Amino acid sequence: LTIRNNSMLSTCDLQNICFFLASPLGKVQIYDNAAGCNNPVQIANNCNISLPCLPFGDYYLHSQNDIDMFQTNYGLCTEIGGDMLINGAYISNLQGIRFITSIDGTLRLTDNENLTTLEDLDELTSVGGSFRITNNDKLNNLSGLENLTYIGEACVIGGNDELQYLQGLDSLTYVGKSLSISSNSDLINIQNLANLETIEGGFSFIRNSKVTNLEGLEKVTYLDGELIIYDNFSLRSLIGLEGLTRIGGNLEIGYDYQDFGNPKLNTLKALSNVTEIDGNIEIYFNDLLNSLDGLDNIDSQTIENLIIENNSHLKSCEVKSVCDYLADPTGNIVIQDNDYGCNNEQQVQAWCNYVAIPELEDESAITIYPNPAQNELSIRTSNGEIISVLKIYNQLGQVVLTVFDDFQNVDVSTLKNGIYIIEIETNH
Numbered sequence: 001l002t003i004r005n006n007s008m009l010s011t012c013d014l015q016n017i018c019f020f021l022a023s024p025l026g027k028v029q030i031y032d033n034a035a036g037c038n039n040p041v042q043i044a045n046n047c048n049i050s051l052p053c054l055p056f057g058d059y060y061l062h063s064q065n066d067i068d069m070f071q072t073n074y075g076l077c078t079e080i081g082g083d084m085l086i087n088g089a090y091i092s093n094l095q096g097i098r099f100i101t102s103i104d105g106t107l108r109l110t111d112n113e114n115l116t117t118l119e120d121l122d123e124l125t126s127v128g129g130s131f132r133i134t135n136n137d138k139l140n141n142l143s144g145l146e147n148l149t150y151i152g153e154a155c156v157i158g159g160n161d162e163l164q165y166l167q168g169l170d171s172l173t174y175v176g177k178s179l180s181i182s183s184n185s186d187l188i189n190i191q192n193l194a195n196l197e198t199i200e201g202g203f204s205f206i207r208n209s210k211v212t213n214l215e216g217l218e219k220v221t222y223l224d225g226e227l228i229i230y231d232n233f234s235l236r237s238l239i240g241l242e243g244l245t246r247i248g249g250n251l252e253i254g255y256d257y258q259d260f261g262n263p264k265l266n267t268l269k270a271l272s273n274v275t276e277i278d279g280n281i282e283i284y285f286n287d288l289l290n291s292l293d294g295l296d297n298i299d300s301q302t303i304e305n306l307i308i309e310n311n312s313h314l315k316s317c318e319v320k321s322v323c324d325y326l327a328d329p330t331g332n333i334v335i336q337d338n339d340y341g342c343n344n345e346q347q348v349q350a351w352c353n354y355v356a357i358p359e360l361e362d363e364s365a366i367t368i369y370p371n372p373a374q375n376e377l378s379i380r381t382s383n384g385e386i387i388s389v390l391k392i393y394n395q396l397g398q399v400v401l402t403v404f405d406d407f408q409n410v411d412v413s414t415l416k417n418g419i420y421i422i423e424i425e426t427n428h
Helices: 013-021 042-048 066-067 070-072 320-327 345-355
Strands: 002-006 028-035 059-061 084-088 109-110 131-134 154-160 181-183 203-206 227-230 251-254 279-284 301-311 333-336 365-369 376-380 387-393 398-401 422-426
Touching: 013 042, 028 345, 028 376, 066 070, 066 333, 070 365, 084 154, 320 345, 365 422, 376 387, 376 422
Parallel strands: 002 028, 059 084, 084 109, 109 131, 131 154, 154 181, 181 203, 203 227, 227 251, 251 279, 279 301, 301 333
Antiparallel strands: 365 376, 387 398, 387 422
């Protein structure tokens, strides 16, 4: 039964509606009509019936009176079928619903300008649908949700201007779809998520301007959706994601709607255990990032498209996953507007050629001096190493000098000032 958004409708106590409300066979959605038909309680009063706990929901609580009269209106209703929306500018506490233990559908706490605490939800253990806590201007923490362990669908925490901590979510272990934390301008950290083990969808962390890392997500080992890190002004690292091994969608670290990106992010090393993604790698607008170390172990065959752009200090992109993808791409490649060394596909490919050279077990087996050199270079070996050929490359990967003998007196006087790569073949 749905009756909503009829601004002049005040008479709804027809016999068939009264009978339905006395014993509902499906969801009830009644709100935003005129007084007398603005919620199920008003209609039930006009019908001279008592409302049961609606077996299929839904509940729309738009005022403090709706909260305070909940038990009177619906009896001792502890297990909520369907959805519950709590949305009212003058709602300041949730004491009237303090006995609720579970909600089968979605719980939405949104646009409650005067709500300062969730302490009256301390009996709540599970939400079968989504749990959305958005735009509650005075909510400082989530204390009161300590018994909540399960969210069946998405968890969205966003636009709560004074929210500093996720205190209250300390017992949460499961999110059935995506986890989104966005636009909480005073949020300091997410450490209270330390017991969260499973996110069946993606994780997005957007515009939380005071958070410096992602400590609190250490137990999460996989995402069935994307990982999105956008526009976090103070974020310096992804510490907290070390346990992550799989991303089931895009890996996007950058900006949303041409905002400022992650201007202080300087390392991706926390992603070193990720071996698989099912989507794009997109790294852009991270001004202090100078290396892609951390993306090394991703299987290049799981990457769809590769986008690396507008990272002004990024000069080292030749990690194995990127090199393997460039050697056998499966989609589009965009590499541009980064620092020299990662400013285009050709530069990255040149450096990829160098990292393919295996290291000697004993680094002291070969000595190269002087370094830097102006006229002559001397190459000496020990431990039975015998040099067969020496090649010198410029930074574009071009061979500028090849030597087959007299490795102790290599003439480099004709080379221009710069940085060069030396390749040596020995009997090992």
